Amino acid sequence: MSTRSDVDRSPLFGVPRRLVSLIWLPIVLALLFLTPGQGVAPAWLWAGLVPAVGGWLLFALRRELSPPATVLTSVFLAGGGIVLLAGSDGWTTSAAFPMMAVFVAAMRLPYRAALLVDVPLIAVTTIVVGPYGSVWDVLLVVAALTAMVLFGFGRRDARRRAEEHEKALVADARAREEHARAEAIADRARVARDVHDVLAHSLSALAVQLQGARLMALRDGAAPDTVAQIERAQRLASDGITEARRAVRALREGPGPVDVAGELRELGRAHPGATVDVDEGLRLGAREGETVLRTAQEALSNARKHAPGAPVTVSLRQDGDGAELEVVDVAGAPPPPGDGAGSGLTGMAERAALVGAELETGPTPDGWRVRLLLPAHGRIAP
Structure with missing residues (x-):
């Protein structure tokens, strides 16, 4: 069964997904600077790179972001990537930033808000990447960005299901604890009844018999020591009755003052x-x-x-x-x-x-x- 901690870890690397996101950033930058054919003009490079990298780091390092902060993160990522794409020739490594932007919005915003952010970003990115040689090239760019949106929706749904599963587990554990507590209370009540029905009644009968024995000893002129012994036994029986009643009360109501x-x-x-x-x-x-x-x-x-x-x-x-x-x-x-x-x-x-x-x-x-x-x-x- 999956839990939230499982969802927050990469199934491929077994490490937190935030760390995987952070690892991808230097890979993208290395491809951007070292791969031939990127062709980002110097005037566009740093203007786009600073907000794009800042948005990526904010997403990777912050597990939870408020909706406004998520929108700003997506805008920084997409804006910086679009600037880099505008200064390059066509679909290059810089497209990783708009793709990450639509993924972040889809994963961390409600459906309607995510679409309000992602649809304009997809449209602007598609326009900036052009001109295209055919309509299939346009559809390919739109499909790549849409796939990232769907991937983000899937990740968010998986997190939601994991959270609901954890809540169900907690509720089930709480129900089991309540059931065990109810059984313990029922057992204590049963023991209390047994103590009352057996011990208290037996001691009460013993006290009555000792009282009769004391009266008979007094009537027959028994020795004072004998009467004193009977009286002492009677007091012990009375104390036993008191202790039995206290035990019954403690079993039924718990310890009292x-x-x-x-x-x-x-x-x-x-x-x-x-x-x-x-x-x-x-x-x-x-x-x-x-x-x-x-x-x-x-x-x-x-x-x-x-x-x-x-x-x-x-x-x-x-x-x-x-x-x-x-x-x-x-x-x-x-x-x-x-x-x-x-x-x-x-x-x-x-x-x-x-x-x-x-x-x-x-x-x-x-x-x-x-x-x-x-x-x-x-x-x-x-």
Whole structure:
């Protein structure tokens, strides 16, 4: 399939057509000066050569010309060539300039404007080349100039078709992108329904069962520790319902505004021994805020699992033009080999990559550290 770049290149040489046009100029000049029988009178030579060469260079070096500039280019080319033909004897190499003139007008002007320019140029050139020995000589000159006009029309139509083809390709690519986006939205909606129908309903049923279990434990005089455990499980189920609803909303509507500071403090309150420190005035975008919360949540969950009861520090602060989240637990010793290799860290790394952030995790002399570095574009100016 052809494109505009293909049309703008010579099929013979494989180089831009403008360069080919520029190469032809010294060839024409060499034939004009070196070939016997040209016979251009000195008085006519430079008067015609200057505008003709100037018009040729303007056409060859400028890819796009306005209609008035195109008309002037054709007039310079044809005028200079006609002057050279007037100072020579008959049809000589100087005819290359009027031929180029009608070609330029046909290629770069609308049909009607091109004909208004080319017909007078063809007539004047035909008259200047005479006198003729027969009518066939007249027809030969007219046919040569007309062929250049038709060649110009063909080149312009080829460029127009290439541009229309490129526009069709762009429209087709845009349609495919819209179709893919619609399919992605439909998939997210389907996943949201599945999460809501399965996970949220299951957690709601679990919360109801735990509430009944707590009431039965209170009725039967169960130990306070047992009741506390049931209440803690009930809170976890309620938190799971909240997180499931948030996930469903994010899948259906995309990430929404997040109160990062408030959510982090809420996570800290749910984790015994956690301290939360957030820089005042620091604001994050929806996706970045969600990444911070999920990273902190996973880090706290890992700390609760691998270092129960250990103090944990959660800090979110400005870092240059970006932001930094750091979660450090102090268990008194580094974790045993193999800790930290689960899917939770993989999920955190994938979330960080989606927003262009850097995630660093690893042991410290007395515990474990998770560090998330958000880029500058992840922040919203206060």
